[in-house]
Amino acid sequence: MIVIGSNSDVATAFVEKVLKEGKRFPLVYLFTSNVEKTAKLAQHIFAKYEQECEIVDFDLTKENDYSRLNHIDSELLFCAAGYLGKNSEEGLYDDWNTKQIVEINYSKLIVLINHFAKKFEAKGSGSIIGLSSVAGERGRQSNFIYGSAKAGFTAYLAGLRNYLFHKKVHVMTVIPGFMDTQMTADIETPKPLTAQPDQAADIIYKAYLKKRNVVYVTFVWWGIMMIIRNVPEFIFKKMKM
């Protein structure tokens, strides 16, 4: 299994869910920008499930040598990498912040996923699961850089799904609303609309088994976004969202 964004609470919960269900892999490749923290995760996974992991030091914002990834292959890729960045008034116009958000959520991320998509295509099997966001469903004033990067990522996954369907590879887009993770630690999110990482992992796992195309976390967000997507633009632009 290949995990991108290993320290995400949702990624950790998903890896544990898969292992709890009894699945084992020759290796779980833990891609991370924080090797120290991931080493503890790898130890935990080995102690609890006797599953060996390989840690791959891979900061998406840096120049990366792809030849060192040649030995890595799997039947399942789970991508939870993401970066909310600063969505304050000055953050939205900050060059460095903009670049980081776009690289981590989209431009550098799809280069990495493409690297493995090619291998999945050659084998003619496997599943690629990518976590996008409801933020990518409609541009909003409060996070239009992050939202636009996620919109790009959602479109990438949809196109990849269409392309790899003909090569027998499953691609699933996960669209979370709020999840109670490190990303939202400083944000007060409404409890009924906020999924716990274990709950998110369960929903994603079930959808993966059913080879779903798109899954919302949680389902209520499907309804919310259906409404938000359909508000006429001349009204929407006046709203403060």
Ligand SMILES: NC(=O)c1ccc[n+]([C@@H]2O[C@H](COP(=O)([O-])OP(=O)(O)OC[C@H]3O[C@@H](n4cnc5c(N)ncnc54)[C@H](OP(=O)(O)O)[C@@H]3O)[C@@H](O)[C@H]2O)c1
């Ligand atoms: N939490 C929410 O409410 C929410 C809502 C909608 C969508 N999402 C999306 O769901 C996914 C999981 O999010 P989360 O809530 O678990 O957030 P998170 O805790 O911030 O996890 C995101 C992970 O991305 C990885 N990452 C960050 N910067 C990176 C970099 N420069 N290079 C490589 N990896 C980097 C980190 O993993 P390492 O430390 O291992 O590098 C980090 O743990 C993300 O794509 C996020 O955008 C979250």
